[in-house]
Amino acid sequence: MINRNSPATIDDVARHAGVSISTVSRVLNRNVPVSEEVVAKVEEAMRALRYTPRAAARNLATSRTNTLGLLLAEIVGDFFSPLLSGIESVAAQHGYDLLISTAGRRGPQNQLPGPFHKHNADGLLIFAGSLSDDGVRDTHSLGVPMVLLHQTPPDGLPVPCVTIENKAATRAIVEHLIVSHKRRRIVFLTGEPNNEDGSWREMGYREALTHHNIPIEPALIAPGHFDRHIAQTSIEQLLRDGIEFDGVFAGDDEAAVGVYAALRNAHLKIPDDVSVVGFDDQSLARVLQPALTTVHVPIDQVGIEATRRLMQLIQNEPTEVLTLLPTTLVIRASCGCPE
Amino acid sequence: MINRNSPATIDDVARHAGVSISTVSRVLNRNVPVSEEVVAKVEEAMRALRYTPRAAARNLATSRTNTLGLLLAEIVGDFFSPLLSGIESVAAQHGYDLLISTAGRRGPQNQLPGPFHKHNADGLLIFAGSLSDDGVRDTHSLGVPMVLLHQTPPDGLPVPCVTIENKAATRAIVEHLIVSHKRRRIVFLTGEPNNEDGSWREMGYREALTHHNIPIEPALIAPGHFDRHIAQTSIEQLLRDGIEFDGVFAGDDEAAVGVYAALRNAHLKIPDDVSVVGFDDQSLARVLQPALTTVHVPIDQVGIEATRRLMQLIQNEPTEVLTLLPTTLVIRASCGCPE
DNA sequence: CTGTTAGCGCCTTCAT
């Protein structure tokens, strides 16, 4: 027998088992009846030759890749692990692999990155901030199944979107500050300019204030960008400017860390002098002292739901256009409630 | 012109541009000189037809996939983002895609998961706890380029390994407790039984004590498993058992969170009553009160170095067998030093 | 510099 150094192919297996390659293909795919006896022979041959089918060949023949693409702005933050974990679990469950790529710090791109250019993935998961509206339109017009995460599709493009309930939760947590803790001058730290989550949260904030006849004061709205340093700087600036406030909606938990630092440096007590609340319920929310009152976000569910939608799309099943995952208030101590 | 609904192929482009498919292939790959004029024509045709090469076809033809596989035990924890971020940046830089898969909670597997079964990836990044020694041996014997992260290869298999300096750093931080803060009864919280990082840290702990003539007391060694709840339970148990201690090496920062909680519940002051130190320097180390003294681990560098090694392997260049990344002591307040 | 022609390894009708 000739010892080819390259890995075994379906031909080698067929020869070794004394059958045709079609038969081998059939036991590989189990989609057509094959006699017990032959199956055994073929499997034995596969084992002996350490055979393993070449993905590229099947992909070419079937024009499916069994691969999902995940496109992100960048790989950072506490939310990333649970999100990816959720995505991976559903993908694996359906027999799909996961390809990952980032748009990088250049911001949303108009084009898909090379890896995902059609045919490398059967479907795409697009996270907010990675692909511009033009990019989404373009990709969609190519007929690539895709779902958007934390990002609304442009115009009325029927691209499924999975995101979380931001507005109502923000309104609820801000109203908690107003009603339960008698706060009236509440700072709102924004997300980055084009961040949809941030925009919705700001609407919730405004609604809460308006509903309680508290005027919206522009001076109390400052940048937080979901970043602890930016948040800290903003609070320090407010303090320096002598702007009074008795509550802070930090935008997210990360930013709350910066708020804590700024307040501590100014010898202001949380929650006695200032109530502070976050958003996300990251693992550090429980670690902060006092424990942070925040909004719980089921980020792993976002990944799970988005991937399910994508699978439905790939299988040409109907699916929801908008999936809004519920968020819940988590009362801890930083608002003023007893722990 | 016939309107085929399927995406354009290289043939379509060739016909549209009035050249042969080889020419199209050449402008695609830019490896052979092609006249300016023809390049322009071809590119114009590609644009007009919205052509995008099918990855499967090139893979099959070149028997390379330009894909790297990353195998993890599971997707959790603070260290995951920076690790993946490092990997992705280097991979992208070399034009490689990243395929991700997990072994799941079933622990180290003896087989590669389907996705990575040879030919789906040109190289593999194997993270500790995802593939057993047998699995590593088997995969290596198949000739698949691979590098291990935080895991030593079995026997003397020449599989490159990238990990961090655990022992010396642990010894240094424990000695800091002994020398600078006069601690003598220092608790050591272990990692999971087969965790190599944990084992090295324990050796460092033992060296530190031995070097200062402090007897190793088994009662002071308890499970921490890099988990805040397990760590908390262990400390509570020690307290309940009336075992005295004046210092705690938590194993990692996550576990330190549990230690803080247990101590706080017992009304013990950090660092006055007990010095506490962690390992990893995760973002929450700075958030804890008092700020956690710990060991900084360049986890993104682990990803970067490992991927570089893998690229070298793939290109048949020589590479280091063992890469030990340096860790550094980060003194904050939980050991007793002024902040 | 450009065209022609074999494959790459597998799936999938179509026969049998």
Add this chain to the structure above:
DNA sequence: ATGAAGGCGCTAACAG
């Protein structure tokens, strides 16, 4: 239930 043969789209010699 099994075999034979064409084709998936692209690259890589090989000619010219």
